Amino acid sequence: MPMQDFSYIELSPGAAPIGLKTIPVLNYPDFAEQIAGLMKAETVHCVLYYAFPFNNGLKFIAILAVDATGKFLVFSHETTAGVTDLESITPQIPALHLFEREIHENFGIGFQHHPWLKPVRFSADRYQKDLTMNDYPFYRIDSEELHEVGVGPIHAGVIEPGHFRFICNGEKVLHLEIQLGYQHRGIEKLFLNAGSTLRRAVLSENIAGDTTVGHAVTHAQLIESLAGITINENLQKERAIALELERIAVHIGDTAALCTDVAYQFGQVVNEALRTTIINTSQLWCGNRFGKGLIRPGGTNYPLTVPVIESMLKTLDNTGMRYRDITDNIFTAPSILIRFDGIGTVTRSQALSIGAVGMAARMAGIPRDIRATHPSGYYAGIKYEPEIQDTGDVLARALIRNLEARKSIEMVKEWAAQLSPVTRHPSPIGSGVSAVGSKPSSFAMAVNEGWRGEIAHAAVTGPDGELVHYKIKDPSFHNWIALALAVRNQEISDFPICNKSFNLSYCGHDL
């Protein structure tokens, strides 16, 4: 099918909201065919596919990202009351499996020929309220030879809860199934009932604590778009600095965690101390080590001041040098490399078929990075070259962290240095968060590359300008299945290092 036969509306990153009516409504066979047709190209992936109650039925919205053009394609389908069954698109496009499961869980739509419409997170407002966490239907293999290993929801360390069910042949993992939902707080619904811009802004900072800035910036951009607020370049740059600081802190922390799991205590301890220098820079900037309180729609309470910039530059210089040294040690030590190399491999075709995003795509040779393909805010004015590896294993994921942390340190140094002599703060940024009006009956979205991958928020407003739907996607939503694939045919003892190498978010998935 040639492109011109498709029916969608094309949006640029950071575009103004569009009228809900301008999103083409397709009948379901055309809608399904269009998704499948567009997504045959490997440079097109699904950012969001979801449904919400609309005119007594449901409205389905699909958002696809096209890397070649840097645009998002949005189109929709509407059902009337009583529609319960639709043909699944997953058999053609496996990347949609979880989106369809989510729609099934929330609204009871039976997607015919979907491989298995399992619960996603046992959401509080699920369609089948009689089912609870204990009713999760695990995949089973009946065999005298095999055994099952259940881990969680509470794990050995101080981390979030989730249940891992392994089917093993001796020490070898045949299959891993990951059951999530323990962290479900009903956060999307709280966004709707929040009642104030401020409340939504702080909620966005609490979606996933390790991605505070990522989600808060994405939310702020969405609200600014709906309210028709433009922010100045200084603030855009400061947000980009905050996003990159978050990336640097997590990548260095994960480098420490990877060292922990291969018993390289030297690397662990040194990297933990280096991560501390970065999060303490955030604390110096805004009083919180994770950047909570920093990002507000329309402004900020914490403009970067000269003393903070000076301290940041000094810290990044020192930490950057020490990180280079310790990672040079790590990536030249045979005893470490042998534990990273060839472990937990996800192939390029697997990563493509599951619709992996962010690091989980780039480790397998897929150049998906919103900063390069769909940049908004400050990134729209720079040319970012993504870091790509192609082996898809723990080593690739570790190297991406290393290379991205180094690159981000250099970028922030450059940006912060430009800020300091020229634009003395406080700049005309404004403190933000005053109640803002929203364009009525509109659709708006914002997408950013957080440290883990693409974060997407989408909102729909009603005739009075109030939010009628708010959708959040953390990159973990796409990527958890990559972990399950990574451990197939691995020793079960390699699970911890595989898990750390992805470091996916439970709360970001469970919402």
Place this chain on the structure above:
Amino acid sequence: MFRSIKILRQHGIQYVPNLRTAELTSLFRGRPVLSGEVSAELATNLAKMCPSGAIQQAPFSIDMGKCIFCRECEFAAPDNIRFTNDYHIATNNRDNLIIKENHDNPIVLNPDLVRKEIRTLFRRSLKLRQVSAGGDASNEMELNAAGNVNFDMGRYGIEFVASPRHADGVVITGPITENMAEALQICFDATPKPSLVILCGTDAISGGLFQESNALNRNFLSRHPIDLYVPGNPVHPLTFINGVLDLIGRE
């Protein structure tokens, strides 16, 4: 080899020597102080604005058990509200977390409320099992940091353990989701008694931002006495360590 020596030299001494008196940046948002006369109108506006319902209008007060330390009320009423960088804010008395007007005293733990066996059994060694129940992982990261090379709470014999069977108590983070309620109960039941319950972070203490969510089940808290409330969003490692030290009666 030479590179390793260089790294070690640069690494230097990382630990914070005195966890009791360490000073945080002046911007750190700790114990708030309310001063001056707050008009009824201002109090009403502030209470309405507070995203987690921590501000009460009459008598005017901030409940640190509900406060998420966003500091927005201070920006709105700088003459009346000031967040200090005092991180010594953990206590075993829930009422002590409510800050009233013109009250600028440190938050203290009430030794009379501490169960006797806690200080005899756990003073020199305290092993804790952390349970995340709907948290956003920031408290969890700060609790991990409490044991890292900087804060090193292991120096007091306090550490997190993998199994509840090895634990002297549970540290709960997050607002306690319905989906995690049963696992939390099973974990607590598996700890040898007497067993502590520590609520770590505003979400755990009151539900915080998630108080109105229909995805929570906080019944666990009505079944078990709470030994320590540690406010924060997230809790700072120093707040946690100092709170626990106060609880077990260490200097």
